[in-house]
Amino acid sequence: QVFTFNSVSIKVLPSVKVENGAPMSIICHADISKNTDFQLRHNFTIFKDGKHVFTTVSDEEDARYEIPVAKSSDTGDYECTVKANGKLGFSDSIYVWVAGMTKPILTADKKEVLEGEVVKLRCELPEEVPPLEFFFRKIKTNSAPTEKRVPEQNQNFSEVKYYVEEGDNILQFDCFGKRQVRSGWESSQHSNKTLVTVKEPFIKPTLITRPSSNITEGDQIEFECSTVVAQMRDIEIILQKNRTILNSVRNKKFLKYSAAATQEDSGEYLCKVEQGAVSKTTKLNVFVSELFPKPTLSASMTKLDESKDLILSCSINGFRGANFSIVQKSSSGDILLKNSRILAIKVKVNDTGSYTCKAEVKGIVKESKPVRINVYAPVSKPTLSVVSGSPEVVLGKPLQLICHSVRGTPPITFTFYKGDEIKKNVTNDTYATFLDEDIGLNDNVGYKCDARNNHSSGVKTSNILNVTVIVPIRDASLGSVPYGEVEVGSETAFLCSVKEGSWPIDFKFFKTTDREVLLYEVREYSDRTIWHKKTMKRKDTGTYHCTASNRASVDVRSRPITISVILAAWQKGVIAAFVLTAMAGAGAVALWWFLRKKKKAKGPSMEMSGSALAPNLTSEKLTRQSSDGNYYSGSGYIEDNENHMKSTDESKGPDLESAEVDYTEVEVSTLDPHR
Numbered sequence: 001q002v003f004t005f006n007s008v009s010i011k012v013l014p015s016v017k018v019e020n021g022a023p024m025s026i027i028c029h030a031d032i033s034k035n036t037d038f039q040l041r042h043n044f045t046i047f048k049d050g051k052h053v054f055t056t057v058s059d060e061e062d063a064r065y066e067i068p069v070a071k072s073s074d075t076g077d078y079e080c081t082v083k084a085n086g087k088l089g090f091s092d093s094i095y096v097w098v099a100g101m102t103k104p105i106l107t108a109d110k111k112e113v114l115e116g117e118v119v120k121l122r123c124e125l126p127e128e129v130p131p132l133e134f135f136f137r138k139i140k141t142n143s144a145p146t147e148k149r150v151p152e153q154n155q156n157f158s159e160v161k162y163y164v165e166e167g168d169n170i171l172q173f174d175c176f177g178k179r180q181v182r183s184g185w186e187s188s189q190h191s192n193k194t195l196v197t198v199k200e201p202f203i204k205p206t207l208i209t210r211p212s213s214n215i216t217e218g219d220q221i222e223f224e225c226s227t228v229v230a231q232m233r234d235i236e237i238i239l240q241k242n243r244t245i246l247n248s249v250r251n252k253k254f255l256k257y258s259a260a261a262t263q264e265d266s267g268e269y270l271c272k273v274e275q276g277a278v279s280k281t282t283k284l285n286v287f288v289s290e291l292f293p294k295p296t297l298s299a300s301m302t303k304l305d306e307s308k309d310l311i312l313s314c315s316i317n318g319f320r321g322a323n324f325s326i327v328q329k330s331s332s333g334d335i336l337l338k339n340s341r342i343l344a345i346k347v348k349v350n351d352t353g354s355y356t357c358k359a360e361v362k363g364i365v366k367e368s369k370p371v372r373i374n375v376y377a378p379v380s381k382p383t384l385s386v387v388s389g390s391p392e393v394v395l396g397k398p399l400q401l402i403c404h405s406v407r408g409t410p411p412i413t414f415t416f417y418k419g420d421e422i423k424k425n426v427t428n429d430t431y432a433t434f435l436d437e438d439i440g441l442n443d444n445v446g447y448k449c450d451a452r453n454n455h456s457s458g459v460k461t462s463n464i465l466n467v468t469v470i471v472p473i474r475d476a477s478l479g480s481v482p483y484g485e486v487e488v489g490s491e492t493a494f495l496c497s498v499k500e501g502s503w504p505i506d507f508k509f510f511k512t513t514d515r516e517v518l519l520y521e522v523r524e525y526s527d528r529t530i531w532h533k534k535t536m537k538r539k540d541t542g543t544y545h546c547t548a549s550n551r552a553s554v555d556v557r558s559r560p561i562t563i564s565v566i567l568a569a570w571q572k573g574v575i576a577a578f579v580l581t582a583m584a585g586a587g588a589v590a591l592w593w594f595l596r597k598k599k600k601a602k603g604p605s606m607e608m609s610g611s612a613l614a615p616n617l618t619s620e621k622l623t624r625q626s627s628d629g630n631y632y633s634g635s636g637y638i639e640d641n642e643n644h645m646k647s648t649d650e651s652k653g654p655d656l657e658s659a660e661v662d663y664t665e666v667e668v669s670t671l672d673p674h675r
Contacts, residue, residue, distance in 0.1 A: 001034070001035070001036065001038050002034065002035040003032050003033060003034045003035070003040060003087075003283055004032065004033050004087075004230060005030065005031070005032055005082070005087060005089035006031040006032065006033055007030075007031045007089070007213065007315045008028070008029070008030050008031070008080065008081070008082050008089035008090055008091040009028075009029045009031070009091050009092070009541070009625055010026065010027065010028050010029070010046075010078060010079060010080045010091040010092070010098050011026075011027050011029070011094070011524055012025070012026055012027075012078070012094065013025040013027065013339065014022065014093060016095060016096050016097065017076075017096075017097045018070045018096065018097070018098050018099065019070070019098075019099055019100055019465045020070060020071060020072055020098055020099060020100030020101060020102065021069055021070065021071075021100075022069075022070055023066070023068050023069070023070065023092070024066075024067040024068070024070040024098070024339055025064055025065065025066050025067070025068065026054075026064070026065040026078055026080075026096070026098070027048060027062055027063070027064050027065075028044050028046055028062070028063045028065075028082065028091065029062050030042055030044075030061045030062075030082040030084075030089060030363075031061070032061060032084070039059055040059065040084050040085065041057060041058075041059060041084065041085075042057065042058050042059070042060070042061065042063070042083070042084050043055070043082065043084065043085075043533060044056050044057070044058065044063030044064070044080060044081075044082055044084040044135070045079045045080060045081045045334075045393050046065050046078060046079075047078065047079050047080065047081075048074075048076045048077070049077055050077075051344065053065070053306060055065070058180065063080070063484060065247075065605045070098045071098060071102065071127045071128075072098050072099075072100065072101045072129075072179060072186070073098075073127065073128060073129040074098045074130055075096060075097050075098045075181060076095070076096060076148065077093045077094070077095050077096075078093065078094050078095075078096055079092065079093045079094070080486050081334050089232060089476070094272055095269070096180065097132045097181060097182070097183075099186070100186070100188075101125065101128060101177060101179060101187070101188035101189070101190065102125055102126065102127045102128060103125060103188060103189045103190075104123050104125050104134075104175055104177050104188055104189075104190075104191040104194055105123070105124045105126065105191060105192070105306035106121060106122070106173060106175045106191040106193075106194050106198055107122050107194065108120070108121050108122075108173060108194045109121075109194060110196065111195070111197065111312070112196070112197045112199065113164050113196060113197075113198055113199070114164070114197075114198070114199050114200070114201050114230075114277045114278075115164050115165065115166055115168065115198060115199070115200055115201055116163070116164060116165075116201065116275065116276045116277040116278035117163075117164050118161050118163055118164070119161070119162045119164060119171075119173075119196055120159060120160075120161050120424075121136055121159065121160050121161075121162065121173055121175070121194070121371060122157060122159045122532055123136060123158055123159075123175035123177070123191060123243050124157035125156045125157070125177045125188060126156065128156050128177065128179065128188075129156065129162050129433075130152055130153055130154055130155055130156055131151070131153045131154075131180075131431050132151075132152050132156060132158075132177050132178070132179055133149060133150070133151050133152070133177065133178040133179070133280055134149070134150045134151075134152060134157075134158035134175060134176075134177050134369055135147055135148070135149055135150075135175060135177070135178070136148045136150070136158075136162075136173065136174075136175045137161060137173065137174050137175065138171060138172075138173060139171070139172040139173065139174070139193075140168065140171065141169070147621050148160055148523075150270070157440050163277060164196075164198050165251040165278075166278060166279065166280055167476060168198045169198050169222055170195070170196075170197060170198065171195070171196040171198060172193050172194065172195055172196075172527065173193070173194045173196065174190050174191050174192065174193045174194070175190070175191045176190045182536065187584060198229070199230075200414050201229070201230050201231060201275050201276075201278055202227050202229040202230060202235065202273055202275060202278075202280070203227055203228045203280075204226060204227070204273075204280045204281075204282060205225050205226060205227040205237065205271045205272070205273045205280060205281070205282070206225070206226050206227070206271075207222075207223065207224070207225045207239075207269065207271040207282045207284045208224050209221060209223055209224075209284065209286060209596070210220065210224070210580045213311045214289070215261050215286065215287070215288045215289065216261070216289045216290075216291055217262050217263055217288055217289065217290060217291035217292075217362075217364045218260060218261065218291050218361070218362035218363060218364050219260070219261045219288075220258060220259075220260060220261070221258065221259060221260075221261040221265065221286070221288075222257070222258040222321065223239060223247075223255075223256065223257045223258070223269065223271075224244075224254060224256050224552045225237055225239055225254065225255045225271035225273075226254035226255070226256070227253060227254075227273045227280075228253070229253060229275075231276070232253075233251075234251070234275055234276065235251055235252075235273065235274070235275045236248060236249070236250045236251075236273070236274045237249050237250075237252065237253075237254070237255040237271065237272070237273050238255075238271070238273075238274070239255055239257050239269065239270070239271055240269070240271075240272065241265075241267055241268070241269050241270070242267060242268070242269040242339050246269075252618065253437075253463050254338075255271070255668065260363055261288045262288065262364055263288050263289075263290050263291075265286065266286060266287050267285070267286065268283055268284070268285050268286075269283070269284045269285075269286060270282070270283050271283075271284070272434070274325055275284055277403065286602055291361060291362065291364055292316055292319045292322060292359070292361050292364075292366070292493070293316060293318075293319065293366075294315060294316075294359075294366045294367070294368055294369075295314050295315060295316045295322070295324065295357050295358070295359040295366060295367075295368045296314070296315055296316070296317070296357075296368055296369075296373050297312060297313070297314050297326070297355060297356055297357040297368040297369070297370075297371050298312070298313050298314075298315075298371070299311070299312050299355070299371050299373060300312075300621065302372060302373055303373065303374045303376070303454055304373075304374075304375060304376070305349060305375070305376055305377075305378070305455050305456050305457075306347060306348055306349050306375050306376065306377050307346060307347070308346070308347055309344065309345075309346055309347075309398075309474075310344070310345050310346075310347045310351075310373065311342065311343070311344045312326055312342070312343040312344075312355060312357070312371070313341060313342045313343075314326060314341040314342070314357030314359070314368065314430065314644070315341065319361075321361065322359040322360060322361050323339070323359065323360045323361075324339070324340060324341035324358070324359055324368065325338065325339045325340070325357065325360075326338050326340065326341075326355065326356075326357045326358075327355070327356055327357070328351075328353055328354070328355050328576060329353060329354040329355070329370060330353070334356075337355075338473065341357070347375045348375065349371070349375050349376070349377045349409055350375075351373065351375050352373060352374050352375045352409070353372075353373060354370040354371065354372050354373075355370065355371050355373060356368050356369070356371070365446065374409075374454070375409070375457065376408075376409040376454045376455040376655060377407060377408055377409070377450060378408060378450045378453075378455040378457040379405045379407065379408030379412055379453050379457075379460050380405050380406045380407040380408060380451075380460065381451075381460045381461070381462065382403050382404060382405045382414070382449055382450070382451040382460060382461075382462045383403070383404050383405075383406075383462055383463075384401060384447060384448060384449045384462040384463070384465045384556075385401070385402055385403070385404075385465065386399065386400070386401060386402075386465075387400040387401065387402050387492050387505065389587070391465060391466065391467050391468065392467060392468040392469070392470055392551065393439055393467055393469060393470065394469075394470045394472060394551075394552045394553075395439060395440075395470060395471050395472060395552075396439065396472075397439065398435050398437040398439070399435070399436040399439055399467060400433060400434070400435045400436075401416065401433065401434045401435075401436070401447060401449075401465070402431055402433050402434075403416065403431060403432050403434070403449035403451065403462065404430060404431040405430060405431070405451045405460070405573075406430075408430070408453050408455070409453055409454075409455070410428070410429040410430065410452065410453065411427050411428065411429065411453065412427070412428060412429065412430065412432075412451055412452070412453045413425060413426070413427045413451070413452050413453070414426045414427075414428065414431075414432035414449055414450065414451050415449060415450040415451075416432075416434040416449050417447065417449065417450075418436065418446045418447075419445035419446070420444060423436070425604050432449075432494070434449075439469060440469075441469060441471065441545055446464035446465060446466045446467075447464070447465045447466075447467060448461060448462050448463070448464050448465065449461070449462045450462075469502075470502045470550065470551045471500055471501055471502045471551045472500075472501060472547075472550070472552035472554050472556075473498050473500070473505065473548045473549060473552065473554060473555075474498065474499050474500040474501060474548055474556065474558040474643060475499035475500070475556070476496065476497070476499060476546060476547065476548040476556040476557060476558040477496070477497055477498075477499075477558050477559065478494065478496050478509075478544065478545055478546045478558040478559070478560075478561055479494070479495045479561070480492055480493065480494050480495070480544070480561060480563060481493045481495070483561070484562070484563070484564065485565075485566050486540075486563055486564070486565050486566070487536070487546070487563045487565070487567070488536060488538060488565055488566065488567055489535055489536065489537075489542040490535075490536055491529055491532060491534050491535070491536070492532075492533045492536050492563070493531070493532050493533075494530065494531045494532075494533065494544065494546070495510065495528060495529075495530050496528065496529055496531075496546035496548065497527055497528035497529075498527050498528070498548045498556065499527075499528075501527065501548065501552075501556075502550050502551065502552070502638075503524070503526065503527075503548050503550070504523045504524060504550065505523070505524055505525075505526070505527065505529075505548050505549070505550050506521065506522075506523050506524050506548065506549050506550065507521065507522050507523075507529045507546060507547070507548055507654045508520070508521040508546060508547045508548075509521070509531050509544065509545075509546050509632065510544065510545055510547070510561065511540075511542050511543070511544050512543045512544075512545065513542050514544065519531075519544075536565050537566075538565050540563065540565050541563060542562070542563065542564045543561070543562050543563075544560065544561050544562075544563060545557060545558050545559070545561070546558045563675035596674045604612045624634075
């Protein structure tokens with residue numbers, strides 16, 4: 001018995017799209033080839049969205065899964081498997097869409113409510129599977145329905161609460177559901193409509209005034225607001241005008257409020273009754289006729305000098321029977337000046353301010369528009385100075401000036417002049433500044449400033465300020481006489497000079513070895529200075545430089561020069577004499593040693609000859625030494641040494657017996673102790 005699966009297929013009857021509530025059949029078919037005709041048991045399994053929904057065992061090659069009433073939850077991907085004698089076949093997947101949803105069921109927890117109470121609604125889709133979306137609708141007479149959307153991920157019902165508002169007399173509610181399918185969103189039918197009757201806890205309030213019309217300023221006006229209440233519990237009545245609460249009562253059915261009418265009382269009034277979440281209002285417009293117009297305050301002058309006369313007068317156009325008062329406004333309150341329509345005063349500076357007049361008729365007080373009075377004290381003569389303090393400026397640097405008046409009522413206008421040219425106008429309280437950034441070498445013109453305000457005395461001018469322009473130091477140089485090499489004990493002059501710079505100039509001389517040492521400093525009203533160093537010593541050898549500075553506060557350094565202190569000529573001579581003397585002494589000793597050695601080598605004849613010569617030479621030498629103290633025996637100069645060497649060379653001839661020794665005496669002059 002041999003068989004094989006050719007294919008396994010699945011199909012839906014009547015079609016892959018089925019209307020909700022209609023019957024539906026899912027058929028799994030196995031196409032099998034056999035070598036002989038024999039019975040084969042087939043194990044059929046049908047899956048929906050990967051979950052097992054149907055199983056059967058049959059000898060037939062088809063298996064049928066019947067759904068008599070299709071629901072939207074039957075929508076999904078279906079596939080089947082067939083198993084026979086250990087072999088397994090799979091079908092492809094097929095998508096089935098059950099179009100349409102079941103009709104939802106809506107219920108309300110109350111059928112009759114009061115305004116301000118809450119209605120709880122429940123909408124259910126009994127045969128649907130979440131996730132779902134529920135939509136609740138509130139339907140009022142003569143208005144469009146309002147809708148609330150509530151998503152539900154884990155249940156097939158939803159609940160909401162509705163607050164019943166003022167004017168909700170008869171309410172209807174319904175709901176519907178939505179679910180998401182492969183092609184988009186699918187909606188259910190609308191549920192049954194649920195009717196809710198609404199009762200008023202109190203009626204809309206009534207607002208009246210007494211008198212109801214022809215209200216004139218000064219009249220007593222009375223407001224009365226009332227309502228009818230079902231339950232006298234936590235009820236409140238409020239009277240408002242332009243968001244301002246005028247009066248209120250609690251747990252009463254009416255409210256009264258009265259006041260003397262003014263023109264400002266014209267406008268819209270609101271009576272509001274509140275109980276819990278319910279609020280009802282009534283509006284009323286009130287017009288109050290003017291009893292008399294606002295007064296007008298006039299002044300003889302609004303800008304005047306101190307100690308001048310000021311007259312303020314108050315009047316009402318076409319009306320005379322009023323009580324007038326004139327007041328000055330201040331931050332701490334009104335200051336009453338006079339209960340009269342006319343005020344005459346001699347002004348002072350502190351009288352500057354705003355003034356109004358008030359008029360009173362039948363208890364109604366009206367105030368005029370304010371009038372601003374400015375009283376001016378004359379400006380004092382301004383002072384002009386440099387902000388930095390010193391009346392000088394470095395060439396190329398900005399110069400900041402300040403002009404200041406000790407007295408004078410602001411605002412004060414300051415004018416700056418450079419020479420006769422106007423440079424700047426500034427309006428300020430007591431001072432002004434001017435920055436001159438264009439300072440030249442020839443700016444020797446004076447500065448001045450003017451000050452003026454609204455006082456009739458006019459302009460005051462400062463004294464002329466002359467500013468010194470400081471030229472910075474440029475190109476310092478250092479020289480010396482003698483230059484380069486200087487003898488010990490001699491005098492050296494150092495000259496430090498600058499190419500440009502304002503006087504006085506501070507010069508400083510420095511020597512640099514391991515560190516920089518200040519040697520000399522001086523202040524000169526000149527572009528150069530000389531420093532004399534009287535006696536130079538060997539330790540004064542080194543590098544020298546100078547610096548120059550002035551009030552520009554910039555140190556300019558010269559290039560360094562090198563000074564070498566050497567020995568004087570007489571010192572060189574002493575040293576040379578000492579060296580030559582030492583050399584001559586050493587030569588004499590060497591010659592004596594050499595001759596003695598030769599003498600021993602010649603034998604007895606030489607010794608006798610030498611002994612015969614020696615006493616004569618010695619006696620002659622001693623005689624001459626004692627007779628002349630200015631002479632010095634020995635080879636003191638190089639030429640004497642050469643004579644010795646010549647004598648020695650001549651004695652080297654073949655006849656050693658006839659050799660003689662020559663001696664030379666040298667005269668040495670005495671040293672001058674003052675050199």
